[in-house]
Structure formats: C-alpha cells, structure tokens
Amino acid sequence: MPVDLHTHTYFSDGTMSPEDLLQKAENESLTALAVTDHDEIGANYIAQQYAQSLKLEFVSGVEFSIDIALPGTAHLHLLGLFLEIENDELKSVLNDLRNARQTRAGTIIKKLQDYGLDVSENELDVIVGQGSAGRPHVAQLLMDKNVVDSVWEAFHKFLSKDRPGYVPKKKLKLQTAIDLIHKAKGLAILAHPISLKQRTYKDTEAFLKELKSIGLDGVEAYYASHTRNFTSYLLNAAKRNNLLISGGSDFHGSIKPDTELGIGRGNLSVPDQVFFDLKNAVSK
Template identity: 40%
Template sequence: MHGGAIDLHTHTTHSDGSVGPADLVALALRNGAQAIAITDHDTVSGLAEGRRAAVSAGVEFIDGIEISAEYRPGTMHLLGYFIDPDSDELRSKLGDLKEGRERRNPEIARKLQALGMNVSYDEAAALAGNEIVGRPHFARVLVSKGYASSIQDAFDRYLAKGAPAYHEKIRLNPANAISLIHSAGGAAVLAHPYQLQLQSFEETEALVLSLCKLGLDGIEAIYSRHSREQRLLYSQIAERCGIVTTGGSDFHGSYKPDIDIVKGTGDLFVPYSVLEALKNRAARPRRTSTC
C-alpha cells in the first residue's frame, strides 16, 4: 500500500542545484520519500546516476525534466515525467538547447564585466567541471569575489530575469515543449504557475485551458512557494480542466536553503496518488486533449 510522500520537482548539479543525483536521493530517503523525480533544466544527464542510487536505496525513481518555454510577461516551465531519456527526438532537441546555453554564458560574463566586475566565463566553467555551465556557477564566482553576499543575492541583483546581467536563453514554445515531452513517452505538467504572473483566476484558467488543448497533463499546485490559497486555486483549475494536480518542492540544495527536499518550507506533502494519476496520463494515446 502506498501512503508515503513523494517529491516530483528536484534539481541536481547537472543543472542549477548544489547536490549530486546520488546524494539527492539519499536526502530524499532521509526525509521519508517513497518516490523521487529528478527534473533538471533542459537535461537528462543526471538521471542514470539518480536511478542507480534510487534502486540501491529502494526508492521509486521517475525520469524527469524541466523544459523552459517561451512566455511573457512571466516565466513558464513544463515538467516532464516518465520520459525515455534515450529518446532520439528528446536528445536532439536538448542538444540544440545546450548549444544555445553555451552561447549565452559568454554574454553573461560580458555583462558582468560591463558592470565593473572581474568575472570571467572560464571561472564559471572551472566551477562547473563536467556539468553544464549556468547562472549558479556565475553566482558562486560573484559570492567568492565579494560581489554578492549569497547565491540568492547574486541572482536578485545581477542574474535573475530582469537583472542587469541576465541574458535570455533559447526556449521552446509551449506547444513544442509539450509535444517533445509526449514524444519521449512522458506526461507534461505546468510547473509553479504563480511564476506566470497572471492577475486573476480567469486569466490563469484561460491559459491552462489553452495548454490543455495542446495536451497538458497536469498543474503543479502543491508547491513550496504557493500559499494555501494558491494551492487551492490551481487544484480547482486542474479539476475543472480534467487534468492532474501535482506537486514538488523545487529543491536546489544550498542554492535555495529554505526549501528542503520532500518537505518544502515545512508544510509540503505530495501524496503517492499523484504519481499513479501521472502514470495513467503518460500511458494515454496522444491525439487531442479532453480539455
């Protein structure tokens, strides 16, 4: 019988987290996880290590990903669950996104230098090692050189969207992101909808309905930074659209120190029943949505 907690939104050192896949699984087990998904940004490179650790620990493991999608004025991310990491189409598109990210990084370094900071791309790459270079590595350089007091401070002042050293990356449009997840055998879920920056229930529902027509399978309502009211609102929208209410912590390790894996900020609980519903959605034939 499945009655434990799960976490369907976590990040490792393979994208913008501070903890490696095996250590992340160990932390999840310590916090009582019955199942765990690794959902790194635009990469599946950490999934094999995570799966090996989960099998060894007796924790159910879900191959996942978080794909950035084009959206204004806020931020749209789409989570994929039960994907095939070896899907040719997925691998090809992720390769394109990686190339775009690699072109972006020197631009971030250039903008930081224009602000008078002695920060280079090579310094960020040295911290990344074999991982994909990203903004967290630039943030670590900024902290080490005294330009920022913490990783979060570095993002808030310089690296976050709208900050002076931010540089836009290549993103898929929502239709292509959902289609890519489906092509890899997965279920597509709208992540942390509060980041869409919509002002009303009606606006949010209208957007979700439009995504449902593209095949959206769920909404991440049970989320660390969602208030009780937001969790209820997004759950109601999911129910009205006939899709799954999902959840996860968005764990990033020390880069988001107030968010613990499985537990979020302390009141997070995502039941196993969510995972079963997502499995059913991932197994559905992909034609048109019922929304």
C-alpha cells in the same frame, strides 16, 4: 508517505549530486522522487542506476523554460515527467539547449569583465562541473569572488534583466516543448502556476484550459510557494478540466536554503497518490 516530483541537481542549478539527492530522499522516506533539471537530463542516467539499490521509485524528468509572451516578470516553465531519456529527438534538442547555455554563460562572463569584474570562464567551468551552465552558477562565482554576499544580490545587481550581465536565454516554444515531451512518452506538466502571475484564480483556470487544448497533461498544484487556498483552487480546477495533478518542492540544495526536499518551506506535502495516478496515466 509523501513524494517530490520537482527537484534539481548540480547538472543544472542545484548543488547536490544525483546520488546524494536520491539518498536524501530515501533517508527522508519519500515514496518517489523526480529529477527535473533545467534543459538537462544527464543526472537521470546516474539516478536511474542508483535508484535500483533504493526503496523509493525514481521518475526521470526535465524542466523547460518556455518562450511565451507574459506580462512583467511572469514566466512559464514546463515539466516533462516519466520521460524515455534515450529518445533521440529529446537528446538532440537538449544538446542544442546545453550548447546555447554554454554560449550564453560565456557572453555573461564577457559582459561582466567589460563592466570591470575579475571573473573568467575557467573559474565558471569549475563551478559548473558536469552540469549545464546557468545564471545561478555565475551568481555562485560572484559570491566566491566576494563581489556579492548572496544569490539574490548577484541577480539584483548584475544578472537580472536590464542589469550589466544580463543575457537572454534560449527557450522552446510551448507547443514544441509539449510535443517533445510526448514523443519521449512523458507527461507535460505546467510547473508552479503561481509564476504565471495571473490576476485572478479564474484567469489561471482560463490559462489552464488554453494549455489543455494544445496538449498539456497536468498541473503542479502542490508547490512550495502556493498558498493553501491556491492549491485547493488548482486541485478543483484540474478536476474540472480533466488535468492530472503533480507536485514538488523545487528543491535546489544549499543555493536555496529556504526550500527543503519534500516539504518546501515547511508547508508542503505531496500525497503519494499523486505519483501513482501519474504513473497509471503513463502506462495507459
């Protein structure tokens, strides 16, 4: 049976509760599921408890945005999988990031108000709930207020770089994030390498080699937006460079309706051996 090692709940920018997400994974016969909210591990505490009543195996995780110079709209995200979520340093760093996200969200609202939009922090707080505020929550607020018709429109008109409500996000340096994941006994996995927007497959592999040299453990070869050829290349590149393989849908729920749990856009199937290999690597 397949696994999905990259998902989000409403603790960051997803729309489902941890319980509903795990139950959905169980109903769809996934072998294992990882919750990897952005800069946030709150859902993992709930999911760990809920998973005890299910057959599927649960993996605690997180997704970090990395402060690194890349061309254009390229970006680097790093997954931490199999984390010990009680690690004090991990909790401290995530608390700082959570506070920074809340401050950023307030600044975004203020900029949108100055632009003439009728939005408030109180309205945003209702949408965020227990989670950590982000631009998708602001996009949802703009949809609820009939300012825009879609998340894409919200970003295109108001929230993307150089738009009226854009505020940069606090990010971790790459080495800091890798070291933090390792201190929490987890594996550092490069998320969706397609987002690096390298010119050629060979350029992507060169990038992987560089990341491997500073502690990267693996690469998310299986991903909803990867073509079959790119996935195949990444699998071979991982083997050549002694990197572990991971994979996931990047499921967010109804806010990204084109991406389904476990199958992405219908073209994704992450073999359960991927999970077992990662689990074995952690136990060594």
